[in-house]
Amino acid sequence: MKALRKIAAQAGVALEEVPEPSAPQGTDVIVEVEAAGICGSDLHVDDWTPGYEFMVPLLPLTLGHEFAGRIVAVGPDVEHVKVGDRVTVMPSAPCNACPACRAGDSEKCQNKQTLGLRRDGGFAPRVTARASGCLPLPDAVDYELAALTEPLGVGATAVRVGGVGQGDRVVVLGPGTIGQALAIFARLSGATDVAVVGFDDAPRLETCRALGFDQVYDLKEPGAMDRLKSDFGGCDVVFEATGKAVSITDGLALLRMEGVFVMAGIHEEDARFPATDFVRRRLQIRASHGARGPEWRRVLAAMAKEPEIFRKMITHRLPLDEAVRGFGLAHERGASKVMILPGQG
Ligand SMILES: [Zn+2]
Ligand SMILES: [Zn+2]
Numbered sequence: 001m002k003a004l005r006k007i008a009a010q011a012g013v014a015l016e017e018v019p020e021p022s023a024p025q026g027t028d029v030i031v032e033v034e035a036a037g038i039c040g041s042d043l044h045v046d047d048w049t050p051g052y053e054f055m056v057p058l059l060p061l062t063l064g065h066e067f068a069g070r071i072v073a074v075g076p077d078v079e080h081v082k083v084g085d086r087v088t089v090m091p092s093a094p095c096n097a098c099p100a101c102r103a104g105d106s107e108k109c110q111n112k113q114t115l116g117l118r119r120d121g122g123f124a125p126r127v128t129a130r131a132s133g134c135l136p137l138p139d140a141v142d143y144e145l146a147a148l149t150e151p152l153g154v155g156a157t158a159v160r161v162g163g164v165g166q167g168d169r170v171v172v173l174g175p176g177t178i179g180q181a182l183a184i185f186a187r188l189s190g191a192t193d194v195a196v197v198g199f200d201d202a203p204r205l206e207t208c209r210a211l212g213f214d215q216v217y218d219l220k221e222p223g224a225m226d227r228l229k230s231d232f233g234g235c236d237v238v239f240e241a242t243g244k245a246v247s248i249t250d251g252l253a254l255l256r257m258e259g260v261f262v263m264a265g266i267h268e269e270d271a272r273f274p275a276t277d278f279v280r281r282r283l284q285i286r287a288s289h290g291a292r293g294p295e296w297r298r299v300l301a302a303m304a305k306e307p308e309i310f311r312k313m314i315t316h317r318l319p320l321d322e323a324v325r326g327f328g329l330a331h332e333r334g335a336s337k338v339m340i341l342p343g344q345g
Contacts, residue, residue, distance in 0.1 A: 003062040004123035004323040004340070006055065011048045013063065013327055015320070018120075021128045024075035029131050031089060034143035036067035036122040037314075038330040038338045039151065040176060040243075041266065045117075046327050049268060058118055064340070065091035065115055067122030068146030071134065078131040087134040088146040089122070090296060091115040107292060123323055125342045135296055138304035144317070144339050145303050145310055148177075151337075152299040152310070153291030154264065155181025159189055160295070161288040162237045162262040166190035171232050173197045173251055174241035175204040175216070177337050178264060180313050182239045183213050188302060195232050199242075203315075203334040210312045229254065239264060245271045252283055260284045313337050319344045 003018045021030050042063050045052050055061060068088040071081055081087065093113045094106030101109050115121040115129060137146050155178055164170060170191040172182045175198040183194050195215045196208040205216040217228045236259055238251035243265035251261050252273055261283060278285075291299075303310050315335050318326045320342040330338040 001125045002320060003120070004064065004320065005060045005062050006045055007060045009048065009056045009059065011046065013046050013324060015323060016060070018062065018124065021120075021126055024073050024078075024128060026075045027077045027131045028075045028128050029071050029078055029081060029134060030073040030126055031067075031069045031087065031122075031129050031134070032072045032126050033064075033067050033069040033122045033124060033342045035069070035147040036064040036340045036342065037147045037151065037177075038326055038340065039066055040178070041065075041117075043327065043331055044266065046331075051266065051268075055117065061118075062120035062122075062124050062127070063116050064122035064124070064127075065117060066147050066150040067127070068137065068143045068149070069122075069343075072126065074131065081131050081134050081136065085134070086137040086143070086146075088137060088149045088296070088300070089115065089127075089129045090133040090135065090293065091117075091121065091150065092290070093130050093133060123320065123340055123342070125320070135293075135300065138300055140304040140307050141300060142307075144314055144341070145307055146300075147339060148303070148310055148313060148337065149296055149299050150291065151177045152181045152184070152303070153295040154178055154288075156185040156295045156299055157291040158182055158239060158262050158264045158288035159185040161286050162239060162260050164189040164191050164237050167192050168237060169193040169232060169235040171195045171197060171228070171235050171238045171251065171254055172241065173239065173247045174243075174265065175201050175208050176241065177313060178241040179239070180208060180211060180336065182241060182264070183208065184211060184309070186237075186239075187212075193232070193235075195228060195235075197228060201333055204336055207312065207315065207336045211309065225250075235259065237262065241265050243267050245269050248273050252278060255281070255283055258282045258284070260286060262286050262288055264288050314339050317341055
């Protein structure tokens with residue numbers, strides 16, 4: 001079968017012939033992948049930006065950690081899922097060897113064996129996964145929506161970390177998939193005013209409008225920052241999903257006294273911020289990364305309620321044969337989520 005892989009420790013990804021997964025052992029299953037989303041971190045791996053050196057000894061490796069499909073084989077010890085089940089797959093598995101794992105706190109595992117980053121992932125017709133990572137899909141959630149569960153879970157988790165509540169005024173910096181997820185879950189958590197902010201980002205901000213967010217700001221436009229300050233100055237929570245250091249100074253400046261700033265971006269550079277102002281206004285900076293099982297379930301329930309809202313996050317759909325082109329599209333800021341559909345073409 002063909003799979004989209006990172007071949008070597010340099011820029012680029014390629015479609016390569018790989019062996020079929022072997023018969024599943026123990027509590028493993030084989031999932032026939034129907035939809036797999038291209039994530040911002042996949043683009044970092046493609047560009048080979050710093051932060052992914054841990055992959056070097058694992059290459060070549062099939063990418064893809066946001067995927068859903070149908071179980072086609074189960075190992076002898078699998079109990080809670082069966083052949084034919086429609087599932088989305090939590091890609092991270094604890095290593096069972098690090099100090100956190102040995103202390104029984106595998107959520108804090110420092111060496112998670114994530115599919116698509118440390119083990120072969122979902123940009124392939126079939127992938128081996130652990131049964132305990134497979135969550136059955138509600139009837140109303142189809143495969144392409146199910147493949148959004150991971151990034152939506154990342155957003156839902158950050159909204160929980162930020163403590164967004166009823167009536168809050170919230171600013172989301174970064175209009176990509178994570179930013180869209182943050183905005184949606186902030187609204188579901190009771191925020192009454194939600195701004196989404198980009199820079200030279202007209203198409204993705206248009207996607208945000210389609211998701212029902214009218215207060216969008218493109219900071220490349222003259223006067224946009226002043227409008228944002230006058231509309232959202234003194235807001236309760238700011239989320240950063242840009243990976244840009246300037247977002248930290250911009251975001252902290254918008255907060256009210258004791259406001260909360262949540263960082264969710266992956267940064268190439270170290271950050272600086274005005275520390276004395278930060279202390280005097282008793283601001284809070286929090287970090288959020290990844291998503292756990294309860295958030296995955298919350299996301300699936302939210303999608304089952306209003307599936308068509310979430311579908312607007314997907315702007316492109318391509319067969320696996322065109323996955324390299326899909327990466328090109330995802331690199332352009334015109335795209336929001338690019339979905340690879342290995343079952344087609
Ligand atoms: Zn992702
Ligand atoms: Zn561990």
